[in-house]
Amino acid sequence: MATMNSKRHHVYSRRTLLRGLGAGAVLLSPFVRHRMSLAQAAPAGNLLIFFTPNGHIKDEFDASGQGATFTLKKSLAPLESLKQDLTVIRGLTLKTTTEVNSHDDIVRMLTCIEGPDKAKGYGPSLDHVIGNQLGLRPLFVNPEPNRSSGHWRNALSWRTSGEQEPFLTDPNAVFTSLFGGGTMPSGGMPDQALERAKARNKSILDFVNADIETFRGRINSEDKAHLDLYLDSLRDVEKRVTGSGGPVGGGGGVCAPDTLKSKLAALPMTPEQKDDQSPAGMAEDLRKNGEMMVDLISAGFACGTQRVASILWQGASEGLDPANNLGSPNHHSVSHSSDIDSWKKIDTWYAERFAYTLNSLKAVNMLDKTIVVWVTEIAQGHECGDFVHVVAGGQALGFKTNQHVLYPFKGNPGDRNVLKDPANKSLANLWVTIQNALGVTSDTFGDPMYCDGPLTELKA
């Protein structure tokens, strides 16, 4: 019975992957046409959100100095060679926490709207705000989840109020999402039969779309969201199974996804993580799977098949300790223990992954056209004030890099009322800056009460 997520379904043969690659230009669905027209209107650019859990030890996860004269501290040392491509920002604050500002504010980190249910996002997250503007569905990936989509610990990306975006965990599925293929007919099928299979899939989905609209006439108006989401999800299915999601070009980078296939085939089979008692020895798998995801995202950006993506390395308030290669005590337990050294080592381990990410984008000539932002759900203790963010790339989009920006923070960040103090700079301002660079012209984000416009320090 299909009740559990099992790992790694290699359902996509190499041949089907190859088949999917060339198909996109032939059958463009209305959805993709829409995307292209908007993409031409907006400045070409991409967003990659890089999430790691449990905050950081800010003493060393920061920079000293200010402005262009700055030195990366120890935990960020892996980024030394990329210093000219990034900005370290100290002092931003999430204003819209729930009653207790804590790990569950992962739900509000990219939405910036308060609400009574701690596990619910009350509005689209940054990736979807931008995706909506560009007419595309953002990609959300998780290289090694403790928990399946839907749990608040993983609830970073929100399609709309109350609708979490589920993440992909299988790199093959990520490839399919970016470059088509998937369960397209395979096995030496002649082109004519392949085209018929795509057309058949299209007929099936067209009929189901009409069927849903007929059904809509019978339902309670309060259940409208059920059918809206189903229709929305079927558009994604269509892109995959009619081959309309292939490379459309225009990404502006080195578009060569074929080069990733041997790496895809060599991925590890990873044992299941379990809440707080995952096995030791999984850090290397996390690294390989995560870096594969990053390379796929870079390729998607370079080829222009995707422009907005988020990678959630581990969920909030949990996660492996990759630096010590342990499942237990996990990253969250380490952050509550007196083992500060291990916590710093975890920060460094993720800084190495962040460096890998920037280099991956550079390798396909996309870093200057991509804004990469490192996000976590709490700053250091259980508080959502006085964060350290690393924002990288985006120079071609007007982003200023090679600097340390300091926003002074007043008061105890553990106090929710202090977070709301207008003297403390809102995180939503960073999201406005990013959305503006990617074609969303609005000068506010989330709850407008807690947003006062873009961060001028980030503009070149």
Added chain:
Amino acid sequence: MARPRQLLAAPLLSATVALAAALSGCQADITGNSGDLGQTPPNQTPGNTNGGSKDNVPEPTDWFGAVQQADCSAQSALSRTRIRRLSTAQWNSTVTQALGSAPTGPAFPDDLLSSSTGFNTDADLNKVNVLLANAYFDAGESLSATAAKAAMQAHTCLAAGAKDASCAAELVRDCGAKLFRRPLTDAEVTRYGGFLTAQAALDPAETAVASTLRVMLLSPNMVYLTELGTSQAGEVALTPYEQASLISYTIADLPPDAALLASAQSGKLNDANERASHAERLLQTPSARAKYADFWDQYLPLGDLRGATGVDATLAAAVEDETHQYFDQIVWQNRGSFRDLMTAPYTYGSAALSGIYGTLTPGQNGQSMLPAGQRSGFLTQAAFLFLPEEASVPHKVVHRGLVVRSRMLCQKPPPPPANLMPTASDLQPLGADATPRESFAAFQTSKPGCAACHNNFQPIGLAFEQFDNMGRFRTTYPSGKAIDTSGDLQGAGDASGPYKDAVEVAQHIGQSKIGEYCFNKQYAEYALGRHLNASADACVIRAASDLQENTPVQRLAVVLSDIEARTHRVHN
């Protein structure tokens, strides 16, 4: 079909679940007439309610008081019409029954866990998201190939006449009725039949049939369980086929079988005896048992011993097996009640359990008698008591106390105030060498603001101090200090009162109405896929208990499915 255990410790500790604010205690009640199932209940007729929907009824401050005081002889607010996406278990059983072959291939994504009810059945939360839509499409593609072959044999006209409207209609009527759990309307036969004939013009007949089955598998008529009646605005009765589906899926996660559909067709499901006979039949299926086991897995916030530091794999498996066997035996062999689950002086399972419990004496019918006076029901079983070695002492005490207060008494403490999140060291102001009771007394003095709320659950956690992290019984701490587990359970309705240890806490709750109603409420939230409002749903919560004191747990499914099937809805 074991589900992954959800350790509730961290969510409960962060305790930010919004509670219903103090609202006016409107004593609304609803239909759900709790008459004996053997007699015909008064079916509602349009126009005899106050016309309100449950959605408009505020949550009471005192949920137990509201349930106790509800007047269940009066009519009141109705639930709204709704659609529910079939759960994965329901989708699988429906497809298996309709097409004669079980789905294979990649697993579907997990159904989503509700932060409000703690179960993965919530109808609002569980929609068809992008992962599931893709999974439905792929499953349909792989299933339909075999199913189309079978359909070609069952409908011999297809080989030559798939393009023929009457032959297409024959297939569509047959398969549609099975997948949609109701006969198709003429308009539907025309639409789906038209798709088949159009496809047959482009593809071989078998492929066209497969495409038609794929369309039906993706149809909203397949994907959603409906409670819509005629979909006319205002109060509506459910259709007989909706009644049949509700009875079957609520009890056993199965689609209505031929016997139920026949009763629906002949209009007999408005008869309580007819409904009861189907319900009793369904209750005997393995699926009904599996569904109860799934409820139990989600209801109990269990620690996961597998892979925990210092825990032997055999013992971990024995402890996990114990809780499943215990529930299964009490519910099905003993026809036991919530009281039995909470107070049994025995358990079931392997001899390996003596590694935790000490000497187990064989009792009747496979029971293992626990050492006298040490334990009472599942609150004192290892699977419930276990916490990882690295969990701090305050974590353990707070966790155990919070679970009892929120899960056994349905009283979720409010979240900590904005700037008061106590840390582990706040909870141990005298240092790690102090006993938890000494720590708590000092915490009450040093953090009176925090203690005002912690008083509601932390003392309950202290009652469990006679059990270590593994659930082994002890009377002193390693330091030699004696363990005092006594206390006074307060604000817990008829379970309130002084106790000397965890055994008495379990007995107070197990013998109380508040405990029984709380269990009923949570079972109903699981089975009906929605949060229950203690005012609007008071009589749903009470229904089974009003029929029979210490109602057997297995009656809950029967009583609830009957209420669901016979009660009207409000459509808008």
